[in-house]
Amino acid sequence: MKSRQSWAGLYALEVIRESDTPLFRQLYLQLRAAILSRRLRPGTKLPSTRELASQLAVSRSAVVGAYEQLLAEGYTSGRHGSGTYISPDLPEPIEGNPQRRKKPAAPIPSKAVQLQPLGDFVDVTMQSDQRPFNLGRTLIDDRTLELWRKLSARTFRSLDASHFGYSDPRGTIELRKAICDYLQAARAVRCDPDQIVVTAGTHQAIDIVIRVLPDRNKEVWVEDPGYPLTRQALLAAGATVHPIPVDGQGIDVGRGIASAPNASAVFVTPSHQFPTGVVLSMARRLELLAWARKNNAWIVEDDYASEFRYGGRPLASLQGLDEGERVIYIGTLNKALFPGLRIGYAVIPHSLLRPFVAARYLMDRQPSTLSQAVVAAFMHEGHFAAHIRRMRVLYREQRDELVAAIQKQLGADLTVNAPDQGMHLVAFTRRGLSDTAIERAGHQHGVVVRPMSRLYLAAAPRSALVLGFSGHARQTIAPAVERLAQALEMQSKSAVARKAMAKR
Structure with missing residues (x-):
């Protein structure tokens, strides 16, 4: 009984009731940190939701919410009639004892994909086909349409001097702040407005990433099967593409290391793999981060369509786990709102920010300030959520x-x-x-x-x-x-x- 009463104190769980962060999220973040740091070891049984709620003097629903999020993201597993346990298959911490690291798998013959004629890559008329069941389509209801008209009219009526000259190639500070607030709250992304670069969408962000990859090595991993336009953009840029198989846990990191251990980047869709829809398991996420940190490689996280989760809360981003700033996080408003908007964003690690912004400047100078003003207002006033x-x-x-x-x-x-x-x-x-x-x-x-x-x-x-x-x-x-x-x-x-x- 004593161990049960001391459990919360042992792991220093506490809640701040005056905080803007919901109680369930405070508990989730603290438990996640304890799991990742190994203060909670794999296989450890967590106290019941009633017990922990009583110890912390919080509602049971807050503890249930935290447990459900940990379960959804693979940190814990449930055993029928027994309780909730820390997942047994999580790898050692990224900064773990190097003596305990597994020996790298023996290299396997690479099936790298080489460049094809550019005109053979894609049917550019296919994407505009409106018939069912083409991909990437969105709907907007009458409420969103009317709000968009009003905000657009207001922007044009107040046409100030900022819209008549050059502006920050990263995008306006108003929109970058709005995106930053949204990503921190909804996707657990670690960022500040200075790290955010507004793009024309996912494709432009990926194109810029390719341009700033180290010249020493243009070997990259891609998911197999995977998003064809990412692969085609890489091939068009002359990269050596290594297709890494995807199974029920997402991209097989071990196979990637065996195939191309010195690759400079990996392009992944961890929250909802395209096209299979599987979620990258927590063990694979940590393994991928460890590999990237050890090899100074980049992880390009394409978090497309993350807003639309129909069972439980949205899963946290891979970038939010990254302690070493090796993840380039890419998202888009073109799917959250409508494709004709042509606004996306990238969250860039500080060490890569200067070359990324320079490449964005050389490519397209800056995004439209008028479109950004409408989107920023739409987000700031709560219409986006x-x-x-x-x-x-x-x-x-x-x-x-x-x-x-x-x-x-x-x-x-x-x-x-x-x-x-x-x-x-x-x-x-x-x-x-x-x-x-x-x-x-x-x-x-x-x-x-x-x-x-x-x-x-x-x-x-x-x-x-x-x-x-x-x-x-x-x-x-x-x-x-x-x-x-x-x-x-x-x-x-x-x-x-x-x-x-x-x-x-």
Whole structure:
């Protein structure tokens, strides 16, 4: 009984009731720090939520919230009927005893991808196709539209001198402060406004990162399967791209180290891997940070669509765990609001800030101050947070509508699960159906689907359809699935006919 009563004091947990930080988050941050520093060892059983709430004189809901966040991010695991335990598979701390580090895996033959002709990289007309179920689409409701009109009109009415000259290539201080406040609160990013650089979106931020990578080494890791435009931008810049396989825990860091231990950077989507949707496990996150710190490598965290999580609170960023300033954090407002906005951001480590800003200046001089003024006002006045809350509900409904329609009409041909986060889902094909053949048949029936098999480089491809649900009104989804069913029927008949011809 004594050990239970001394538990909170032993690990110096305390809450500051006057703080603006919610109690559950104070507890979460302190417990996370104790886990990462090994003051709480792997396998340690945590006290019950009732017990800890009683010890700290806080509501049980605050402790439950902290425990749920730790569980969602992989710091803890639950055992039915037993309690909550510190995850046993977390690696040693980044600054751990070097004698206890595992020997590096033996190098494996690299499957580096080399440059192709630039014109063969991407169909630039594909992204503008508005038909279901194309990716990257967003919706805005009447409330957001009216607010945007009012704020835009107000900005033009008050057209001051700042809009008629050159400005900071990083972006206006008003918008950088708004983004900084948002990232600290919503994504647990460690930053100050001086570190934030406003970009035209994720693609420009990645392009700048590529330009400022050390000339000594242009070897990089990318996820396999992964986001094709990131890979294509790297190849166009002459980088040597090493595809690293993705499994149920995210990118396989051990395979990356074995394939290209001296790579200068890794490009990852840890919160919602594209396209599979898996979350990078906590053990892999810490392993990746340790490798980057040891090798002076950069981790480029693409945190696309992080706002849209449908089960529990958003997961904390990888950057928020980084004690060595090795993570370049990239995000975008183009998916949170609308693609035509063309505003994104990057949080740059201090050591890389000067060359990054210089490259941004040489590339594009500065972002539009008029657009920034509207966005800054939208965020400062609380409209952005309200918009995200409304869109999260809307997109969840559209996700559920798509999942239900697929299960009802295409259950024999496709296997699908509702993702907890993001703006797309993955439907795996059955009965040997080809995702590329379905793509071609879908176009003939007015449906856009992306074959996942094309997103692989070296890993064995899986046949699946990548379907966007965020930008397509709910009432259009079921009819589009009917057309997709017709496309699959046509593809199946064609396959049968080809087999019959082959037997003759």
